[in-house]
Amino acid sequence: MTYIIYIIVQIMIMLLLAPLINGIIKKIKAFTQKRTGPPILQMYYDLFKLIRKNSVVSEASSWIYKAAPYIVFSTSLTAALLVPVTIKLVPSFNISGDFVIFVSILALGRFFMMAAGLDTGSTFGGMGSSREAMISSLAEPSILVCLFTAGLIAGSTSLDQMMMFMQAKGQGIILMNPAIILLFLALLTIIIMETARIPIDDPSTHLELTMVHEAMILEYSGRHLALMEYGAAIKQLIFITLLVNLLLPHDQFIGAAGLGGILISLLIYFLKVIVITVVIALIEINTVKLRLFSIPNLAALSFILSFLAFLQYFLLGGGYVQLI
Amino acid sequence: MIRNLISVFNNSIFSSEIKNENELYFEIDTDKVREICSYIHKSKDLPLVSMFASDERDLNGKYAIFYVFAERQQANLLILKTTIDPNRMEIPSISETIPAAASYEREIKDLFGIHPIGHPEPKRLVFHSNWPEGKHPLRKDYKLNERPKIAKEIIDFKRIEGKGVYEIPVGPVHAGIIEPGHFRFSVAGEPIINLEAQLYFVHKGIEKLSEGKSIENCLYISERISGDETFANSLCYCQAIEKIAKVKVPLRAQYTRIVFAELERLISHLGDLGGICLDTAYLFAAFHFRTLRGWAYLVADELCGMRFLRSINKLGGIRKDFVSGKEKSIIKQLRKIRDELDDTAKIIRSNSMFIDRVENTGVLTTRTARDLNAVGPGGRASGINHDVRKDFPYLVYDLLEFKVPYYQYGDVNCRMNVKLEECFESIDLIIKAIELMPAGKISETIPTLEPYSSAFGITESARGENIHFVMVGENNSVFRYKIRTPSFCNWPALCQAVRGNIVPDFPLINKSFNLSYAGNDL
Numbered sequence: 050m051t052y053i054i055y056i057i058v059q060i061m062i063m064l065l066l067a068p069l070i071n072g073i074i075k076k077i078k079a080f081t082q083k084r085t086g087p088p089i090l091q092m093y094y095d096l097f098k099l100i101r102k103n104s105v106v107s108e109a110s111s112w113i114y115k116a117a118p119y120i121v122f123s124t125s126l127t128a129a130l131l132v133p134v135t136i137k138l139v140p141s142f143n144i145s146g147d148f149v150i151f152v153s154i155l156a157l158g159r160f161f162m163m164a165a166g167l168d169t170g171s172t173f174g175g176m177g178s179s180r181e182a183m184i185s186s187l188a189e190p191s192i193l194v195c196l197f198t199a200g201l202i203a204g205s206t207s208l209d210q211m212m213m214f215m216q217a218k219g220q221g222i223i224l225m226n227p228a229i230i231l232l233f234l235a236l237l238t239i240i241i242m243e244t245a246r247i248p249i250d251d252p253s254t255h256l257e258l259t260m261v262h263e264a265m266i267l268e269y270s271g272r273h274l275a276l277m278e279y280g281a282a283i284k285q286l287i288f289i290t291l292l293v294n295l296l297l298p299h300d301q302f303i304g305a306a307g308l309g310g311i312l313i314s315l316l317i318y319f320l321k322v323i324v325i326t327v328v329i330a331l332i333e334i335n336t337v338k339l340r341l342f343s344i345p346n347l348a349a350l351s352f353i354l355s356f357l358a359f360l361q362y363f364l365l366g367g368g369y370v371q372l373i
Numbered sequence: 374m375i376r377n378l379i380s381v382f383n384n385s386i387f388s389s390e391i392k393n394e395n396e397l398y399f400e401i402d403t404d405k406v407r408e409i410c411s412y413i414h415k416s417k418d419l420p421l422v423s424m425f426a427s428d429e430r431d432l433n434g435k436y437a438i439f440y441v442f443a444e445r446q447q448a449n450l451l452i453l454k455t456t457i458d459p460n461r462m463e464i465p466s467i468s469e470t471i472p473a474a475a476s477y478e479r480e481i482k483d484l485f486g487i488h489p490i491g492h493p494e495p496k497r498l499v500f501h502s503n504w505p506e507g508k509h510p511l512r513k514d515y516k517l518n519e520r521p522k523i524a525k526e527i528i529d530f531k532r533i534e535g536k537g538v539y540e541i542p543v544g545p546v547h548a549g550i551i552e553p554g555h556f557r558f559s560v561a562g563e564p565i566i567n568l569e570a571q572l573y574f575v576h577k578g579i580e581k582l583s584e585g586k587s588i589e590n591c592l593y594i595s596e597r598i599s600g601d602e603t604f605a606n607s608l609c610y611c612q613a614i615e616k617i618a619k620v621k622v623p624l625r626a627q628y629t630r631i632v633f634a635e636l637e638r639l640i641s642h643l644g645d646l647g648g649i650c651l652d653t654a655y656l657f658a659a660f661h662f663r664t665l666r667g668w669a670y671l672v673a674d675e676l677c678g679m680r681f682l683r684s685i686n687k688l689g690g691i692r693k694d695f696v697s698g699k700e701k702s703i704i705k706q707l708r709k710i711r712d713e714l715d716d717t718a719k720i721i722r723s724n725s726m727f728i729d730r731v732e733n734t735g736v737l738t739t740r741t742a743r744d745l746n747a748v749g750p751g752g753r754a755s756g757i758n759h760d761v762r763k764d765f766p767y768l769v770y771d772l773l774e775f776k777v778p779y780y781q782y783g784d785v786n787c788r789m790n791v792k793l794e795e796c797f798e799s800i801d802l803i804i805k806a807i808e809l810m811p812a813g814k815i816s817e818t819i820p821t822l823e824p825y826s827s828a829f830g831i832t833e834s835a836r837g838e839n840i841h842f843v844m845v846g847e848n849n850s851v852f853r854y855k856i857r858t859p860s861f862c863n864w865p866a867l868c869q870a871v872r873g874n875i876v877p878d879f880p881l882i883n884k885s886f887n888l889s890y891a892g893n894d895l
Binding site (some may be wrong): 078082083247248255257337 | 541542543547548549563574652653654655656657659660661722726727730734742843876877878879880
């Protein structure tokens, strides 16, 4: 029973909250450009509009093109189940699946997105796929090292177990631990790489030749496009959730149990997500898109940060070290 | 110079004459074109700035080809004229020695059917595969309303073959709201090996259209050559007609023209700077430049009630005293733009990520720029320190003090800096012109022009050197109007500048040149 409630709450929150993140980022960016910008709820309207429309499918494409949006969307939702938005709701038994599964599920979706980009045989799709392959092959090692380090600290490979451990230990100021700070920065960089944000890719560009993510989904229309966009938005929220719940845990501060406790926990989670969203927007505003061949530098930075965190764990001895 | 040329090629020069004070005409032997041109280009180091044909069969039964060289230090134009017998439509190509001539010769081949013999790449330029062979619209016997049947000729792009080399076709329809142009990239992974641009999707036959029109009507055509160079083009046309008429434009009109010409440059450059920032996803700066551009548009609107500066020029002057009574308000607004621009320039120059993007991107070497006669900011960023306002002073530019910024290295950063500094110079020039503007008449009347006399108009538009040749016919009509916009010179330079860069940097390089499609396709 708790299992079902967990799944329902988890999916509902992801579905409802994900498009909001894009709306907030766009709004903040618009403010710095002296524009009013689209309404915060614009992406909901867009998705609603697109979902009611038919898709135009190229005759030259194969089943991969048609299957990809469903695969991308469902892999995003499946991965979302592995990253609890609140520990209060997690069923007493483990959620089956650890971070390796988590990364692989997302990789599956990405694989189909790249394949679909190639499938139509259009110029830009192929370019987008090849760039995405480069970026993801650079980003994935650092995600794995990052989560592996967190796993080492927590003594478990399951994401919810890691979160619980961080909560249990995080009575003090958790960010004062150097390993956690390093992991935090590494994960933040990964979020930007994974979600096609500005130093890597420009989500608002109209220039086909510079696109990465947009190039792969350039041929999509109607409900296929909606699923692709929705899938990407959910993936973005998953990574933000992972960051805030793993490295900035909050459930330990909530005394209340039961429904009240869950609601307070969700509220705090929501606020944390907004804060990270604002941080991402600020990064977007203050940076410029990197030259494509400079992206490995950013990926290397993220990898080094997570690897330092990994070394930190051995340097400071096993277990959790509180500096203050 | 003249004596030198005549003494070297004594037998091949039939006649020489000076027109309109600084246009030296030589009529030369067709067979010696190559020798004389390479002598002028190589030994005298004069760039070929324009080349065109004219159908003069009604006058003397022959076609004429004009080679225009600019002697920039002395502010002279050196024009070689040679005649072609209609029975032998051939001309020796000079592209081997003067690379800048390559596109002119292809243009002449398409529009007149005069074949350049020995041209390295004589494929079509103006027409695409749907235009039939043997139709040459600029010949006088081609009717303006003639619509040839759609043909299926074959035009190939340059093939680069090798392991891992593939082609990327882009355009003519692009994702943004921009003009049409087809780009064929040959790439190995991301680095670009070769870029071939197929333009002329918006070929409107402007030169044909203007033939036979009255000189007043043709002014409207000249204003519509390219949307954001309206004033520079109409000024260029007016200049040519005023030269033919030997009319001196009143001083007040000259100062007013400077105000508008510089305002147009300011608007255009602010747009380009915004574009450069937008293409690097530096959105804050991009929108700030757009705001400034909006303010500059407001100044234009206040001056003449038209943001695109049409219908300001009139043959012999300007239509109305646009500036009078608005001096204070205009100067105040311009100072505000200048202050904001100053701040924005400081911000973007201190953003290391942004500078990293624009530095070393799209380098146009001085050598290439010289060979292709790159003009305007594109040329000045590559160490070619030429500006028509200094070289061929028109209006009262020689009375006003201003700097022409130039850089050596030729990357996007240099082009951006040239444009940024020119913005400041333009604002200062407008303010000076408004302050120094004398009272008085604003236009002169144009008398009936002597048939078949001609002149060149040269102006510096925001994109660079703009050369219009006008030959009038009977009853104040236009006999031949040749427009050479700066975009025509800089498109080949752009194709050279992108080589070796990676595909995602192309939009940025393209934007740093910001060439006009309409102004090139005509």
